[in-house]
Amino acid sequence: MKLDHIAIAVKSIEERLKIWQHVLNLKLEFIKDVPDQKVKVAVLNINGQHIELLEPLEETSTISKFIEKKGEGLHHLCFEVENIESMLLNMKKQGIKLIDEVPKIGASGKKIAFIHPKDMGGVLIELSQK
Ligand code: ZN
Secondary structure, three states, X not given: OEEEEEEEEOOOHHHHHHHHHHHOOOEEEEEEEEHHHOEEEEEEEXXXXXXXXXXXXXXXXXXXXXXXXXXXXXXXXXXXXXXXXXXXXXXXXXXXXXXXXXXXXXXXOOEEEEEOHHHOOOOEEEEEXX
16 A cells, blocks of 8 residues: 545635645646545645645535535545455445445546445545556
Protein backbone atom coordinates (compact mmCIF):
# COMPACT_ATOMS: atom_id res chain seq x y z
CA MET A 1 0.00 0.00 0.00
CA LYS A 2 1.22 3.52 -0.66
CA LEU A 3 -0.04 7.01 -0.05
CA ASP A 4 -1.42 8.23 -3.38
CA HIS A 5 -2.77 11.65 -2.50
CA ILE A 6 -3.90 14.02 0.19
CA ALA A 7 -7.04 15.97 -0.66
CA ILE A 8 -7.73 19.42 0.74
CA ALA A 9 -11.07 21.22 0.50
CA VAL A 10 -10.65 24.85 -0.55
CA LYS A 11 -12.99 27.70 -1.43
CA SER A 12 -10.80 28.88 -4.31
CA ILE A 13 -8.13 26.85 -6.11
CA GLU A 14 -6.80 29.99 -7.74
CA GLU A 15 -6.29 31.62 -4.34
CA ARG A 16 -4.70 28.53 -2.71
CA LEU A 17 -2.36 27.80 -5.62
CA LYS A 18 -0.48 30.95 -4.69
CA ILE A 19 0.85 29.02 -1.69
CA TRP A 20 0.96 25.42 -2.89
CA GLN A 21 2.34 26.10 -6.34
CA HIS A 22 4.23 29.36 -6.00
CA VAL A 23 5.48 29.41 -2.40
CA LEU A 24 6.02 25.67 -1.81
CA ASN A 25 7.02 25.35 -5.45
CA LEU A 26 5.12 22.10 -6.13
CA LYS A 27 4.57 21.17 -9.76
CA LEU A 28 0.99 21.67 -10.95
CA GLU A 29 0.03 18.64 -13.07
CA PHE A 30 -3.44 19.78 -14.11
CA ILE A 31 -6.63 21.55 -13.14
CA LYS A 32 -9.94 20.15 -14.32
CA ASP A 33 -13.66 20.16 -13.62
CA VAL A 34 -15.20 16.86 -12.55
CA PRO A 35 -18.88 17.65 -13.09
CA ASP A 36 -20.24 14.32 -11.76
CA GLN A 37 -18.63 15.06 -8.42
CA LYS A 38 -19.43 18.79 -8.69
CA VAL A 39 -15.81 19.72 -8.00
CA LYS A 40 -12.89 21.39 -9.66
CA VAL A 41 -9.61 19.64 -8.86
CA ALA A 42 -6.00 20.85 -9.03
CA VAL A 43 -3.35 18.13 -8.77
CA LEU A 44 0.15 18.98 -7.53
CA ASN A 45 2.99 16.49 -7.66
CA ILE A 46 5.47 15.80 -4.85
CA ASN A 47 7.85 13.11 -6.14
CA GLY A 48 5.05 10.83 -7.35
CA GLN A 49 2.64 11.56 -4.54
CA HIS A 50 -0.03 14.16 -4.93
CA ILE A 51 -1.85 16.97 -3.21
CA GLU A 52 -5.33 17.50 -4.60
CA LEU A 53 -7.07 20.81 -4.02
CA LEU A 54 -10.84 20.36 -4.26
CA GLU A 55 -13.04 23.38 -4.96
CA PRO A 56 -16.84 23.01 -5.07
CA LEU A 57 -18.45 23.76 -8.45
CA GLU A 58 -21.86 24.28 -6.84
CA GLU A 59 -23.52 24.60 -3.47
CA THR A 60 -24.91 21.06 -3.53
CA SER A 61 -21.39 19.61 -3.82
CA THR A 62 -20.21 17.50 -0.86
CA ILE A 63 -17.15 19.79 -0.75
CA SER A 64 -19.40 22.84 -0.24
CA LYS A 65 -21.12 21.09 2.63
CA PHE A 66 -17.77 20.05 4.11
CA ILE A 67 -16.44 23.64 4.01
CA GLU A 68 -19.69 24.99 5.48
CA LYS A 69 -19.45 22.57 8.39
CA LYS A 70 -15.72 22.40 9.09
CA GLY A 71 -14.09 25.16 7.07
CA GLU A 72 -11.30 24.62 4.56
CA GLY A 73 -8.84 21.84 5.36
CA LEU A 74 -7.92 18.17 5.11
CA HIS A 75 -10.70 16.31 3.29
CA HIS A 76 -9.33 12.81 2.75
CA LEU A 77 -6.24 10.62 2.38
CA CYS A 78 -6.01 8.18 -0.50
CA PHE A 79 -4.08 4.92 -0.37
CA GLU A 80 -3.28 2.95 -3.49
CA VAL A 81 -3.80 -0.78 -2.92
CA GLU A 82 -3.11 -3.84 -5.05
CA ASN A 83 -6.52 -5.44 -4.65
CA ILE A 84 -9.28 -3.08 -3.65
CA GLU A 85 -12.02 -5.74 -3.45
CA SER A 86 -10.09 -7.89 -0.99
CA MET A 87 -9.13 -4.84 1.09
CA LEU A 88 -12.80 -3.77 1.32
CA LEU A 89 -13.88 -7.28 2.25
CA ASN A 90 -11.20 -7.50 4.92
CA MET A 91 -12.15 -4.11 6.40
CA LYS A 92 -15.85 -5.03 6.39
CA LYS A 93 -15.08 -8.31 8.19
CA GLN A 94 -13.32 -6.31 10.89
CA GLY A 95 -16.42 -4.17 11.39
CA ILE A 96 -15.08 -0.99 9.80
CA LYS A 97 -17.83 1.21 8.39
CA LEU A 98 -17.53 1.54 4.61
CA ILE A 99 -19.12 4.20 2.42
CA ASP A 100 -18.63 2.14 -0.74
CA GLU A 101 -18.84 -1.62 -0.32
CA VAL A 102 -18.23 -2.04 -4.04
CA PRO A 103 -15.59 0.04 -5.85
CA LYS A 104 -16.67 2.67 -8.37
CA ILE A 105 -14.68 4.17 -11.22
CA GLY A 106 -13.09 7.49 -10.21
CA ALA A 107 -12.35 10.57 -12.29
CA SER A 108 -8.94 9.23 -13.31
CA GLY A 109 -10.36 5.86 -14.44
CA LYS A 110 -9.08 3.97 -11.38
CA LYS A 111 -11.25 1.81 -9.13
CA ILE A 112 -11.95 3.77 -5.93
CA ALA A 113 -13.91 3.32 -2.70
CA PHE A 114 -14.37 5.45 0.41
CA ILE A 115 -14.09 4.32 4.03
CA HIS A 116 -16.22 6.15 6.59
CA PRO A 117 -14.27 8.51 8.91
CA LYS A 118 -16.09 7.12 11.99
CA ASP A 119 -13.69 4.20 12.48
CA MET A 120 -10.63 6.00 11.07
CA GLY A 121 -10.05 8.66 13.72
CA GLY A 122 -12.25 11.18 11.95
CA VAL A 123 -10.38 11.05 8.64
CA LEU A 124 -12.14 10.11 5.43
CA ILE A 125 -10.07 7.46 3.61
CA GLU A 126 -10.13 6.68 -0.09
CA LEU A 127 -8.73 3.45 -1.51
CA SER A 128 -7.71 3.28 -5.13
CA GLN A 129 -6.42 0.64 -7.49
CA LYS A 130 -4.89 1.23 -10.93
ZN1 ZN B 1 -9.15 11.48 -3.64
